[in-house]
Amino acid sequence: MKSSEMEANLFCISCNDETPHLILYINNKIESVECEDCQRGMVLNRDIMKEFYNEVYERISSKPSRITTEYKEDLSGFLYKLPIRIVSKPYRIMRDLNQSRKIIRRFKK
Structure with a gap:
């Protein structure tokens, strides 16, 4: 899950x-809007766990087609980078899970 902030007048x-x-955006969807002068805001109530599950499902279900597209575009580059990607995958998964866990914890309150 990705969280981002933006300022706007x-x-x-x-x-x-x-x-x-x-x-404040969560996965490119507005989560809350707050006035910086009077601190008054609006929070959109959304099921954060449903967002998380949908994101995980989308990433898992699209993985075969993403890999197929990648190796069709550049087979030698794909095979060259594959060992490094396999070794680094557990680290990348843990990094994404920790980031998602922080966002979920912040909005569960």
Whole structure:
């Protein structure tokens, strides 16, 4: 899961003016919007675990087609990089899981 933040000038009903707002995204979907002046915000209630499961399912189900596309485009480059990718895969999976766990923990509260 990926979390990102963005600042944007939006009209705040509370401040009655265009003020900077902090917008938080989870997997490119808006999770919350908060006014930086008055600290008033809006949180979109979404099932974070469902987002996580959908992401894992999508990554697993699309893996065969991604590998096929990759080796059809450049077989020698694919075979050259394959041993390094196999060795580093457990590290990459743990890094993604830890990042997802932090995001899930933050939004479970």
